[in-house]
Amino acid sequence: MSTDGHAPRFAPGTFTPAPGRGPLGRMLATQVGLETRLALRQGEQVLLTLIIPLALLVGLALLRVVPLPEPRVTSVLGSVLALAVISTAFTSQAISLGFDRRYGVLRRLAATAVPRWLIVVGRLGGMAAVVLVQLVVLGAVALALGWRPGTGSLGWVLLLVVLGTAAFGAVGVLLGGTLRAELVLAVANIVWFVLLFAGGVLLPVAALPGPLAAVVTLLPSGALAEGLRAALLGGTPTLGQVLVLLVWTLVAGLVASRTVRWS
DSSP states (O other): OOTTSSOOSSOTTTTOOOOSOOOHHHHHHHHHHHHHHHHHHOHHHHIIIIIHHHHHHHHHHHSOSSOOOSSHHHHHHHHHHHHHHIIIIIIIHHHHHHHHHHTTHHHHHHTSSSOHHHHHHHHHHHHHHHHHHHHHHHHHHHHHTTOOGGGSOHHHHHHHHHHHHHHHHHHHHHHHTTSOHHHHHHHHHHHHHHHHHHSSSSSOGGGSOHHHHHHHTTSHHHHHHHHHHHHHTTOOOOHHHHHHHHHHHHHHHHHHHHHOOOO
């Protein structure tokens, strides 16, 4: 009975608080969705991850300003996919992480019920979602320009994209998680330009001077771009290219796990 003599309207315990974090699966899905929306909402990141790769895909496929193997659009697609992965997994990821640290976003998230590992996995999931959007958009435009998927191994392409995303993601987290935000912004953009023009992305390794070509073959940019071009042109990536991406992933990931700061 209630204090006024009437029977209680609700069963005892109906409004008893039940504190605790939500299901991990729902928390992870929310975190991934948030990271994806933030990446696709920011104009600077969209310019870097979608607009510039699209412009290069169309321009290089139609204008013969850079010597590339035929069919030209297929060779261009390999270069542009490599650039898209670098833009998202390395440059965008590093800058985003650096400024999240600067403004205390990670420190505030770490103080909530969200586990730290879930925050990291959520960021990686958002990065993977953006890469997937890039693959769909760039693939659709390449199809309109005359590319035909049957000319290459899509299985190898997907594997290389995954390995490249992991390698550049690890390097991006290492950079964005250790340096000041302003320095991250400068370094990430400089590295992006260097890799584009001298890292085997825009120009094949065979078109680079000998000493530079030897160095580029050991860089994840050269391994990823050369492997993608080979796969799309009907060949297969070399074991060395796959190993380069794996080594960069493991080394950068190990160093990042020991040095990345939350603030």
